[in-house]
Amino acid sequence: VGIDDWSWRRATSYGTIIVDLERRSVIDILDDRSVESAATWLRDHPCVEIVSRDRCGLYAQATREGAPQARQVADRFHLVQNLRSAIEEQMSLSGRATGRAILSEDAIVDAATHRRRARLAHRQSRQEIFDILHALRQQGLSYSEIARRTGYERRSVTKWLKFEAPPDRRRAALNSTSPWSFEAFLAQCWKDGNRCGRHLFHYVKQRGYTGSFANLERLLGAWRRGERGQGDAVPPVASKLEPVRDPDTGHAISPVVAAARCIKPRGLLTDWQARKVDALKHGSEAFAEMRRLAMRFNGILRGRRSAPLDTWIDDAIDSELIPIMRFARVLRRDIDAVNSAIELPWSNGQTEG
Template sequence: MILSSSLPGCTIERVFRHTDHLVVIAHGRRCHGRCPTCGTPSSAVHSRYDRRPADLPSMGQPVTLRLRIRRFYCHHPACRRRTFAEPLPRLIPPRARRTRRLAQAQTRIGLAVGGEAGARLTGHLGMQTSPDTILRLVHRLPLPRANAPRAVGIDDWAIRKGRSYGTLLVDLERRCPIDLLPDRSGATVAAWLRRHPSIQIVARDRSTEYARAATAGAPAALQVADRWHLLLNLRQVLERWLGRVHGRLRQLPPLASGDGRQPGERPRAYRRSAAEIAVSLDSRARRLAAYEDVRRRHLAGETLLAIGRATGLARATVRKYAQAESFPERAIRRPNPSRLDPYLAHLEQRMAEGCENAMALWREIRRQGFAGTHRQVHRFVAERRTARKWLSQPASTSTEAIRPSPIASPKQLAWILVQPLATLQPRAAADLARIRQDPEAARIADLARRFTMLVRACGLGGDRPADPASELDRWLLETRNCGVAALETFAAGLAQDGAAVRAALTTSWSNAQAEGQISRLKMLKRTMYGRASFALLRSRILIAA
């Protein structure tokens, strides 16, 4: 039942159902109206007419109001109006097709899920409207006025990845975004910082553009480099160096303690077919030709950008080939955990007894709980049965003949070097011990571990060094004279940004909140299929916060 109090300023006359919605007939309670131009009250009725705005649903049913609106005379001699409609400001604005409360509900839905998804949702909730209407309601909302921020985080976000980028600014104390800028140029960020003189802390990534912007826009503010980006940059440097020397590290022999395999784990992946090996060798030949072409051009003095344009290779691939000491072979794939692993001992025993029937073996282990298909057992048996006809191949055509024992890829090794020793899996620890046989690798591994321990200790609040700044200075001095160009360049960059790096190690400020808000912004952009305008994204990210 609908009460008269549910329609502010109106009296309900009747409620009835019409096809698939409810109709509420009502009229204004006041006996007079006030002219919106001159403010003169009047009770002289000129005429009446009906307005049919949509309202919030009732009991899951759409509701349409039939408001009987009176038109009054305005008798003020100086007023240009002769008549005016009865106002109902608490219920519905002039000339509106929906009540204020319905518009507010649709606006909140638009802020939460966007236009298209919001239109689908409102249709199910009994307040159907179009996507364009929802977006217009969102655009009409005024942006919130943020309090004067003291600590801000700055990060960039992709409007169109690889083409255009913007800047997100986050209030680190209130933990919410405070503005969205249409680009990531230093001039735009510096101008924004000048308009907010209350800023004392600026947390940012390692971008030199943002560093210059913070210096120009807020010269008195303390700049803080993000600790996560410090570790990321170190891992990227290690990966580039490992890509250059990976061929040398692959020649190092495994230690006698083993390769870190778990008990019962397969020593290698299943043997591939002759067709798969032929495809692999053909791919290697193409990569080798591209490597030799890049090396020849690089030694001739061509720039990496020119080589990339001439060969069509990605810039990262050109850099990897140009800096590599030898052809960077692809890492040998190690076997992932398999459903067959718990049953390997039984299969080996049965094959030693002379049973080479794959289907019979599959039925046996299936009774023991094996949930895989018979194909896995067929591949296992095919490598070990006495007559290997279809898998037999000369050793010279196998990729194993030209590859040394497996070792982790440069990307995996870089990740191993920045992890705490106590958290390493046996296989990762074996790879680390293996590459430490190389003196240069051992030296770099020690430097990398010291830096990561310093950053993590300062970030997690654990066993923080008594003087992190002095420890950083000692590390920079050793690293800038370590003899490895990539690491020396990294240390020089840290020294150039020394104040922000020291602030990262000695204060608790971090740019992590900005990274989290970037993830939220990406989610909002993707829910709108990447077609949202900058103004709409700005409204959603700031108002919904």
């Protein structure tokens, strides 16, 4: 069977969907998303031999409790997406000014060091983005072609070209996606000695947090660096990353785009995407290392042989790239399910659609 969460009402109410992967049909939909209900269902169906699930610990625990005889299979799509998220996080460690900002090297360093200069850098970035998009439009290029050349979504291009001047960025109100909304609770946990990111992530999720673990880790990382007397300093590993320009536009390549290109095999890249990858490999030691690891990981998944995985995990941990190390350690904790994902044909795709 495949098991996953099911949205009764988007982002507010969830149940659990259970699919017969052999017959490609829904078996049951549970009212809630909990270890107890999923484990009870599995206990009532002792014939289950395979459980395909995502990386969420909830269904892993439910399977251990309700169907200890079953072989757990991690979903391959989520494995690749988790790696992509780790790459994106690593590419973001240089600071937001090196993402979409078009800045000089000196300006980037200043922006990472001084908050006031960072705000100025973002304003300068918006001016340059505005100028580039309007210049391309004046050359007669279509919105779609501008989006292709710059890496922006077509929607964003359309919005920017409607502006007569660069929009001023306003600080967004805190909401449930921001860990700062839970600062008081997190600070108390921190004071009490509970500093494990995964534990704190679980606690704030119970209190309504809808953001990512990576966002929470950025907040906790700043607190850890503060205790070491480094203030808001970027961790030393981030020095491996440098802002890399798109060879076609001169625009700094964003972490999102870099991560998406990093996991895509060379044969599937368009010519302009391949030029981006080559620029990133040449300009960023960390990207080049992550690209090698990503291609090896894809090869392991496609080859359906789990034997090379242990060596891959060791190499990923030795990379000293914190998000990649974290991803590798999580794989090791879930090694049986990951090995099954590599060796068996089952995946959770049917539960997604």
